[in-house]
Amino acid sequence: MTTRLGRARRALSGSALLLATAIVLTACSVDGGPTNDPGAASGVGDGIDTRPSTPFEPSDEAGEKPPRTGGLAAAMNVVNVEVFAATSRSMGIAAEEAGLDFTETVADGDPARNVDQLNSLLNNEVGAAFVWDVDVAAQRPVVRELMDAGAAVFTLSSGPSTMPMVANQEQIGERIAQAVSEYVESELDGEANVVIFNLDSLPNIKPRFDAIRTVLGELPGVDVVSDVLWDTSDPDSGFTSMSTILQANPDVDIVVGPDPVVLSALAAVEASGIDPNTMAFFGSDGEPQALELIAEGGPYKATYAFNFAIVGYAAGVWGADWIEGRTIPSLTIIEAVQLDSADAIEQYNADVADPATAFKERLSTYLQPLGGISYETRTEYWDEDNPQ
Known part of the structure; x- marks a missing residue:
């Protein structure tokens, strides 16, 4: 018989997925700061300093087309983690639907190789490229060259790019805290001892946890008994930390944090002999094992996940539109989805498997696509390194 403890421990193999997502999103937060821009290429200039805020309005109307005929590309860091693989795979699906060539490059963490690959995309007339962070400072000059040549560049970094794709970490934290607050009020008569596992070592993820602290700090009956930095380099750190916490505070009611460390904490609770059904666990980032536990019902109440399959598919659709001279968003906010029931998880999994229908x-x-930009208006890209 497979125990919940055994499943939770095995789920720690998914830490690579969560950490990859976290690392990706450290550079794709609307809360991020400047990154030493070395200067803009002459063709696209410095961009604009006004952050797009109006909803994107799609249109079939086309203007001047860019002089680029090499199709779409995804410049990947690695592909053996599903976050990266799903993005590239879905962009390739959109390219095929549009009748465009699709190129995937893989840097495997090597900045020099990544720059060489980006230069190859530049020389091969690629019309739109999704560029993952490898070394942002090293990438920036050739990204500028791609934009100057007329290509659309989509990034999860702080810029420059035709269309940054970013996450609002503060909003994610507020949503998690709101779910916790509702649980405390409805199930615990307004009183709870809470443990937070944070990622404060990642500056652009920290606002997520600051928001959680702020919301929970406003609840008079809630006591955060431990606020622990998750040691992502140690697969057992969550188990060890939670075991120590329970020795001092055996009456913990709620655990909050990224899914892999929350799953590890759940395993520690079970190992301690405490019935985990007397507690509630709230995660983030959509670890598959967490989804299974939530769908079963029980102490794991919710997780908040990004859908990178639709991120890649959207980049492919908008890249194809760019090549045709149509307007695309100039900023896209990546939303975290609350997954708190079997039905919600079933829909999420279906949308990951079929991003075209989800799109x-x-x-x-x-x-959340915002603003608008086309080849004709390519100098009007928003550079978040500029003052807002």
Whole structure:
């Protein structure tokens, strides 16, 4: 018989997925700061300093087309983690649907190789490219060259790019804290001892946890008995930390944090002999094992996940539109989705498996496209390194 403890411990193998997501999103937060921009290429200038805020309005109307005929590309860091693989795979699907060539490059963490690959995309007339962070400072000059040549560049970094794709970490934290607050009020008569596992070592993820602290700090009956930095380099750190916490505070009611460390904490609770059903666990980032536990019902109440399959598919659709001279968003917010029931998880998994349908029918669930930019207006990209 497979125990919940055994499943939770095995789920720690998913830490690579969560950490990859966290590392990706350290550079894609609207809370991020400047990154020493070395100067803009002459063709696209310095961009604009006004952050797009109006909803994107799609249109079939086309203007001047860019002089680029090499199709779409995804410049990947690695592909053996599903976050990266799903993005590239889905962008390739959109390229095929549009009748465009699709190129995938893989740097495997090597900045020099990544720059060489980006230069190859530049020389091969690629019309739109999704560029993952490898070394942002090293990438920036060739990204500028791609933009200057007329290509659309989509990034999860702080810029420059035609369309940054970013996450609002503070908003994610507020949503998690609100779910915790509602649980405390409805199930615990307004009183709870809470443990937080944070990622404060990642500056652009920290606002997520600051928001959680702020919301919970406003609840008079809630006591944060431990606020622990998750040691992502140690797969057992969550188990060890939670075991120590329970020795001092055996009456913990709620655990909050990224899914892998929360799953590890759940395993520690079970190992301690405490019935985990007397507690509630709230995670983030959509670890598959967490989804299974939430769908079963029980102490794991919710997680908040990004859908990178639809991120890649949207980049492919908008890249194809750019090549045709149509207007695309100039900023896209990546939304974290609350997954707190079997039905919600079933829909999420279906949308990951079929991003084309999700894009057509449920885009606003996962992405918030804002502003507008085309090849004709390519100098009007928003550079978040500029003052807002």
